[in-house]
Amino acid sequence: MNEKWVTxxxxxxxxxxxIKARLEQDSIVTVIHNLNLENPETAVGVRVxxxxxxxxxxxxxxEEMEKAWEEEANLExxxxxxxxxxxxxxTDQINEICKYGFHFAKRLNTHIVFLHAYLxxxxxxxxxxxxxxxxxxxxxxxxxxxxxxxxxxxxxxxxNLINQWINNGDIPKIDFRFELKEGVPEDEILAYCKKxxxxxxxxxxxxxxxxxxxxxxxxxxxxxxxxxxxVMAISQDTKLQPQDIGRIAFLTNxxxxxxxxxxxxxxxxxxxxxxxxFIHATEKKESWDEVMLAGIKSYFANHxxxxxxxxxxxxxxxxxxxxxxxxxxxxxxxxxxNTKKRSLFARFFNQGFATKLLFNVDTPLLVMHK
Numbered sequence: 001m002n003e004k005w006v007t008x009x010x011x012x013x014x015x016x017x018x019i020k021a022r023l024e025q026d027s028i029v030t031v032i033h034n035l036n037l038e039n040p041e042t043a044v045g046v047r048v049x050x051x052x053x054x055x056x057x058x059x060x061x062x063e064e065m066e067k068a069w070e071e072e073a074n075l076e077x078x079x080x081x082x083x084x085x086x087x088x089x090x091t092d093q094i095n096e097i098c099k100y101g102f103h104f105a106k107r108l109n110t111h112i113v114f115l116h117a118y119l120x121x122x123x124x125x126x127x128x129x130x131x132x133x134x135x136x137x138x139x140x141x142x143x144x145x146x147x148x149x150x151x152x153x154x155x156x157x158x159x160n161l162i163n164q165w166i167n168n169g170d171i172p173k174i175d176f177r178f179e180l181k182e183g184v185p186e187d188e189i190l191a192y193c194k195k196x197x198x199x200x201x202x203x204x205x206x207x208x209x210x211x212x213x214x215x216x217x218x219x220x221x222x223x224x225x226x227x228x229x230x231v232m233a234i235s236q237d238t239k240l241q242p243q244d245i246g247r248i249a250f251l252t253n254x255x256x257x258x259x260x261x262x263x264x265x266x267x268x269x270x271x272x273x274x275x276x277x278f279i280h281a282t283e284k285k286e287s288w289d290e291v292m293l294a295g296i297k298s299y300f301a302n303h304x305x306x307x308x309x310x311x312x313x314x315x316x317x318x319x320x321x322x323x324x325x326x327x328x329x330x331x332x333x334x335x336x337x338n339t340k341k342r343s344l345f346a347r348f349f350n351q352g353f354a355t356k357l358l359f360n361v362d363t364p365l366l367v368m369h370k
Contacts, residue, residue, distance in 0.1 A: 103242035261338035
């Protein structure tokens with residue numbers, strides 16, 4: 001009885017050949033189907049087939065290869081060149097956001113995408129007096145055209161303004177473009193990040209005194225919690241220029257992934273006089289905490305000898321009242337931290353630490369995601 005053959009994977013010709021060679025090293029008989037013999041390099045969707053009895057062992061090997069390819073792709077596609085996303089609402093804060101966005105775009109040698117999401121009312125609702133009867137009518141085409149014309153006019157005006165800033169030397173000359181999306185702002189921002197994976201999302205926030213304490217409905221808070229790429233939040237009250245950022249506080253709970261996040265943060269601020277302050281919040285200061293912080297400090301002192309490092313403790317009591325005074329006393333320019341992606345249900349009942357910072361400090365934030 002002939003043994004059944006199964007398709008292990010469908011890959012490009014080059015990848016299929018690599019898989020075949022690797023499997024045959026482990027004595028797994030492998031064949032390639034759907035191959036254009038005249039031009040094999042142009043073949044798309046080449047099938048790698050093996051005997052069914054070899055499937056468990058082959059799956060493990062291919063999984064290791066796929067993981068290695070993914071890691072290789074990540075190394076070949078660093079922050080440089082991936083673009084900076086700036087969601088905008090056509091507000092007065094665009095000047096400060098542009099300064100930060102164009103500064104980091106020049107540092108990373110990349111471009112800028114301005115994203116504006118707008119809503120078109122699908123229904124007009126009117127209620128009869130003293131009744132529970134509502135009437136619904138579809139938005140007419142003219143209303144939709146007017147919304148689109150208004151947004152396009154805003155984009156044209158902002159384009160002219162940015163070009164004027166460039167010509168005046170206020171911001172560096174960087175390629176930029178606009179994208180208009182119909183939809184909920186936070187949904188469109190997250191969808192763009194999932195598809196394009198920008199190097200950085202740069203968002204503006206109102207000053208601490210003007211922020212709504214209700215996090216639900218805050219676009220920046222939603223993106224901070226759910227986005228998978230680094231997000232920087234800049235308060236409209238900040239007077240700090242991006243090139244002057246030199247002292248960064250990194251909040252750590254001694255997670256190993258914090259080291260990767262710190263490396264990412266440093267990549268945005270490569271400068272000789274950079275200073276890092278590692279902060280750990282704890283209910284009670286333990287000797288082991290101090291050993292861990294000293295170890296992190298030593299690690300970065302060895303790997304980044306030009307960067308000055310120090311560490312500090314904050315009391316973990318659930319209150320945010322001590323944060324801003326500490327940041328001001330320590331002359332912190334930016335707060336960086338690593339956070340986990342949390343579900344909307346979890347965010348509704350319990351604000352994440354990044355969101356609490358967003359609503360309680362005016363210092364710029366850089367939030368990365370585990």
